[in-house]
Structure formats: C-alpha cells, structure tokens
Amino acid sequence: MWKTFYIKPNEIGILYHRSDFNKILESGTHTYFARHWQVKIYDLNEPEAAIDSLELLLRDYPSELEPHLLIVRTTFNQAALVRLGQNWLTVAPNQLRAFWRGFIEVESHIFNLEESLELPANFVQQIRGITLNGLTKFQIFESEIGLLYVQNNFVQPLEPGEYAFWSVYKAVKIQSLSRIIPNPQFPAEDLLIERHPEFINAYCEVVQLLNNQVAIVRYQRKVIAILPPTSRKLFWQGVEVEIIDISNNIKLPPNLIAELISGTPETLLLSRNSLHVREVPSQHIGLLYINQEFQSQLQPGIHAWWIFGRLFETEAIDLRSQNIEVSGQEILSKDKVPLRLNLTAAFRIQDVLKAKNGLADISGFLYKELQFALRAAVGERTLDSLLEDKGAIDRSIGEYIRAKTVDYGIEFDSVGVKDIILPGEIKAILSKVVEAEKAAQANVVRRREETAATRSMLNTARVMEDNPVALRLKELEVLERIAEKIDRIQVNGSLDNILTDLIRINRE
Template identity: 80%
Template structure:
C-alpha cells in the first residue's frame, strides 16, 4: 500500500513510522509504501516550534534536527531574547523553546542574570515599543534622577535616559526623584546615608543635627526647610545649610525674624513661637512657666524646641470697661437697672499679670460689687439728686481693690439709671404737680407786679397832664391800627377832650 504526502512551500513536515521520528521533510511530494507512515506538517509562518516531546527528540536526534531548528535553552540564572524577523520574543529562565530556521530569519541572545539585569543599549532600542514578558522598562526625564532598587535594595542611581531590566523572579523598582525640587522624599534616607556613601557623596547634601541644634536650609536664597534637633535628612547638592546653636539663646535675631516670620511659609513658622507687641503695649515672656523679661514693641520670635513658651502683650493705653444691665434694689426697695463705665490704665504689667489671671474679669466683678454697694445704701431720691455720689463711692471702692495690682483707675461714672415703668409714671406725676405749682406761683407774681405797675402809672398821670395826654395818644394809635379809615373834624384837642368826656360819662 503506497501513501503519498504533499508538503506546501510554506510548510515543513516531520515523517513518523509507527510514531517513531524518521526525518524532516522539505516542501514537495513524498511517497512511501506501507500503512504505518504518517507526516505532521507545520506552518512556517508560525516560526516557534510546537513539536510534541521536543526535548526527547533533541536528546536523541539533535544532529538531524539542528540544521532546521534554532534551539534556545536557558538555565535558572539565564534569560534570552529571540529575534524572529522583525519581532522579538523573551525566553525566561529554565525554559526550552525552538524556532524554525530558514523561512524567517531568527537569532537568539542569552543573558546572565547574575551578572546584570539591565539590557544593553542596542537591545533597548530594538524592543522600545514591544511589551515582553519578564522585561520592565523605565524612563528618566532630563529633570530627574532615578534610584534603582532590586528586591527592595538600592543598587545604583540612573541618569536621564531609557532603561530596561529583567524582572524575572525579582522585584525591580525605580524611584524617579525630581532634581528641580531640592528636598525630594528620598526612600529610606538613613539606609542611603549608612549603606551607600558613594551615592550620597556624589549627589546629596547631608544634614545631621545634635539635640541643641536647628538648621535653616535655603535654595536659591529662599528658605525651603527648617530642621529640628536630632534630625538627619538628605537634600540635593546646591542647597545652603545654616546650623544654629540654640542651647543658650533661642531668640531669633532681627534678620531672621524678617526672613522667617514675615516672608516664610506657614510650615516654616510652625517651628517658631512668635509674639507681636504693638505700639503702646509691653510684652511679657515666660520660659518653662518662669518670667524672663519684658518685650518692647515689635515682632519677637524664638525656636520652640526644648522649651515651653508663653508670651502676652499688655495694653498700656487708657482702656474702658462697661458694666451694663445691673439690676439693683435701692435702699427704699425700688428696683433699678444701671449701666456703669470705668476707665483704667495698667501701670505695672508684671504685677497685674502675676496677680490676676483675668484682668478684665477682675475689674468687671469688683465694679459690679462696688456699684451694688453704693446703690444699695441710698434711696431713690438720693440717687436721683446726686448721681455723682455713686460715682465717687464706686471709684473709692475699686481704687482700693486695684492698688496692689498696678492698675490705675482713671474715671468711674454711672451712664444710665433706668426706672421701672410704674415708677416712671409716679415720678412724672410728681414732677407735673411740682411744675404746675411753680407755674401758679410765677403767674400770681406777675399779676401782682402788673397791678403795681398800673397803679404807679395812674398816680403819675393824675399829677402830670402831659403824661396823660401821651397815654391818650398811645390809645388812639392802637385804635387806628384796627380800623381802615378815621375822619377827624376839628382839632386834635377837641377830639381827645370828647373822648375823655365820653369815658367819664
């Protein structure tokens, strides 16, 4: 029995007899006698070999297969790149892969992973746009430095450029750190300082402080960081570091106050205790709960480390305090509401602050007590007649209370005395009656004076005819003012005589 097999031009065949490998068949027609011949064909457009029991065949018939196959075998510490035409294939450790020769150009490259995980530059260029198993790519821009870590251990720095590494059974990471930022977040800086001094010396500025030191770090003349005592930190080279000893004096000089307090960021100011003392004020400084000194007007700042700080600005100007809405019973049990104003000035800030925890609260309470005492011992009439007595009484009381605390009382005065509605009504009636009686007295006094004046005038006229005539003329003038026209017949003397005669009749 004859069997014929046809191998296409883009195929290759393997001849088997009773499942035993016989030989490789190139494209063409083949005829064999017998029932037990068979041929398996493989499409050469798929260049990777998919032969069953390939490893066994290579062991027993390698001489026959070698002309047709590119065999790639990797050990546990090896990986390979295979170029198949224009494509690339990665071969991981402990692998066996084969590719058909001849139809498509193939070549292989073996890499020893113990020597280096990085792919050489010529391979990086060729696989730039190809994603391959077991290979990880990184890009470091021109403004960055890369830190290469393998299995979480720092290996070396990477300058700007493209990189590719085998990451087979290994964790390969690259931390991209900006060179524009002078204080990036270095991963595990203590490890870098202690274990990799060469890298630190080449790229970094190390700052390590004692427990009595702080540091100001500047970049291009600008403060970028404040470092507290005992810290250790890395910066890129190019920064300026000023180390300050704060063991004896933690106060900032004037130039640093201007730089750190007025112009720096809020993060920088968090390391400072700042107190602004306005004009006409004085500041009190306490360190570790103990008074140290008085502060003149201006901005003062101290490093906060290692001490507790308290400061307070005391106003030395004349101040006022209001005691409003005080409901008090007078001596005669009349409920009153009073408002009091007092002016005071702090003469001795230290004595006032050390003796009083709340100066304004103390003054308010004592003024309240003084006002209640002054009002409670006086009747309503006495209060209304002499409010100044209340002011004087309260002033004397509060002056005694504040004498030991360096506080001067400038003035005390009751602004308002507010009466209940029914008391207002009663007082209004009393005032109305008093004013009405006064009006009657004045009216009677005026009537008496007018009558006395008329009597005196009559006596003058009786003894003096000329004065009488003048009075007559005055009366005539008044009459003329009230009529439209007057006609005179005869002389003025006869008219006046007739008028007088009529009056007499």
C-alpha cells in the same frame, strides 16, 4: 508500494518511518517505497518548530537537525531573547525552544540573570514599542531619577533614559523621583542612608541633627524645610543647610524673623509647628514665660522663639486707657428705694509686672471692686441725697477703687455713674412732686406779676388825673394803635369827646 510527498516552498517536513525519525525534507516532491513512511509538515511562516520529542531527537540526531534549526536552550539562571525577522520573543529559564532557519532570519541571545537583570541598551532600542513576556520596560524622564528595586530591595539609581529588565522570576519595579523637587519623599530613607552610602554620596545631602540643633534647608534661596532636633532627612544635592544651636539662644534674630514669619505664606506654613510667635502692638508691652516662669518683658514688634523642648506663654498688655463698664446693678438706697445703676470707669496699667504678678484676672478683679464700691456708696445714701449730689457717689467710688488698686500698678483716670434708673411707681411720684412744685412756683410768679401790673396802672391813673395833657397823649396813643389795624376812621364830633362819643369804623 510507493508513497509520494509534496513539500511546498514555504514548508519543511520531517520524514518518519514507523514513527522513527529519518530525515528533514525541504520543499519539493519526495517518493519512497513502502507504506510505513509518513511526513509531518511545518509552515515556515510560523518560525518556531513545535516538534514532538525534540529533546530526544536532538540527542540522537543532532547533525541532521542543527543545520535546519536554531536551538535555544536556557538553564535556571538564564533567559533568551530571540529575533524572528522584525519580531522578537523571549525564552524563560529552563526551556528548550527550536526555530526554523533560512525562511525567516532568526537569531538568539542568551542572558545570565545572576550577573544582571538589565537588558543592554542596544536591545532596548530594538524592542521599543514591543510588549514581551518576562521583560519589564521603564522610561525615566530627564527631570527624574529612578530607583531600581528587585524583590523590594533597592539595587541602584537610574539616570534618565529607557530601560528593560528581566522579571521572569523576580519582581522588578522602579520608583521615579523628581529632580525638580529638592526634598522628594525618598522611600525608606533610613535604609538608604545606612545601607547604600554610594547612592547617598553620589546624589544626596543628608541632614542629621543633635538634640540641641534645628536646621533650615534652602533651595535657590527659598526655605523648603525646617527640621526639628534629632531628625534625619534626605535631600538632593544642591540644597543649602543652616544648622542652628538652640541650647542657649532660642530667640530668632531679626533676619530670620523677616524670612520665616514676614516672608512668603509657604514659608510661614513651614515654620508654624516650629516657632512660638508673638506680635506686640504699639503702646503695648509683652510678657514672656518659659516653662511657666517669667523671663522678660517684650517691646512692641514681632518676636519668635524655637519651641522644641520648651513650653512658651506670651501675653500683650495694653498700656493705653481702657474702659470698664459695670451695668445693670440693682441696689437698695438707704431709704429702701430699689435703684438700677450703670457705672463706667477709665483706667490704665502703670506697672505691668505688679498687675500680672498680683492679679490672675485684672478685668475680673476691677469689675468686682467697682461693683462693691458702687453698692457701698449707694447703700449709705437716701434717694434724695443721691439725686441732689450724684458726684458724691463718683468721689466715693473713686477713692475706694484707687486705694484698692494702688498696690497693683493700676491707675484710674475717671469713675462715674452714667445712669440712675428709678422704678416706674417711684418715677411717677417724683413726676407729680416736680409738677406740683413747678405749679406752685408758676402761681407765685403770676400773682407777683398781677400785683405789679395793678400798681403800675394805679400810678398811671394818678398821673393822668393831675395832668390833662398826659391824658390827651394817652388818647392819641390809643388812636394810633387802632389806626395800625384799619384802613380808614370816621369820627363824628370833635377830638374832645373821642373816647366817649360813638366811633364808626368802616373797613374797605
């Protein structure tokens, strides 16, 4: 019995006799006698040879198989990269893979993973855009530095470029850090400093401070960080570091005040947690306390101190004249009349140290003393005396408060009662009293005027009685006043009887 097998041009076959390997059959027609022959055909368009019992066949028939197969065998610490025409695939450790030769160009490359997990640059370019199992690819841009971590342990820095790493049995990741930012967030800074000095020396600047030092870090003449004592921080190389000893001099000089406080808002934000700042306005004086002990007076201007290890308190005291109001004080006069008074006073602080050292609350002390003085001055006087001489209250309060404050360096310029507010019923009574007094005064004036007018008329009558000419002049005067108010006068009779005869007045 003859058996014929046809192998197509894009195929290859393996001839078996009773399940035993016999030979490789290439394209064409093959005829064999006996019925126990069989052929397993493989499509060469699928270049990987999925041959059963490949390990045994390679051991027993290597010379027959190897001319037709590319054998890729990897150990536990190896991986392979296989090119199949324009395609690529990877072979993981501890694997045996076979690929048909001839129909598609194939080649393989074995890599020792213990020596390096990084794929050479020429292979990275060839597999660009292709996703492969077991390979992790990264792109580091020109503004970045990459930190390579294997199993979460730092291995090396990576310059800008394309990279691929074998990740078949180890976790590989890259953390990209911007080179534009001079102080990026370095991962595990202390570990980098202590265990990887080669990376630190090549790329970084380490700032390590003692307990009496602070540092100002600048990049391109701009403040980017203020570091407290005992701190340690990494920066890219290229920064400028100014280390300041604060063991004795903790006050900032004018140039640093201008840079850190009066500079950009970003710089002010950086210095907020490092400085105690006090601005003393003009016509004020400042007081500085460190650890609750008085240190010095501060002249007008901006002052700043490093706060580390110290407790600062500052206060600006106004040296100008200030007003204090004592309002709504309800007090009984000596004659038991309830009054409500409002007091105002103007004072200035002459000796700041006396005032602050002697008084915990200057305004509260002055308010209480003015209140006491007002009550004493009002309580000693009757309502009539208060209304007659309100200045006496001012003088009494002024003498009292000046005596109380002279030892505290406080001077009062003026003290005065603004308002004395009477109860409604007392106000009504006083109004009636004033009204009666004014009515009496008006009645006296009216009687005096009436007496004077009567006396004047009597004197005039006596003159006219003895002097007819004066009488005639008076008549003419009356006639003139009447003529001013009418258009025409018609007189019947002579002028002799002008005041006794009938006068007819026609108005037109």
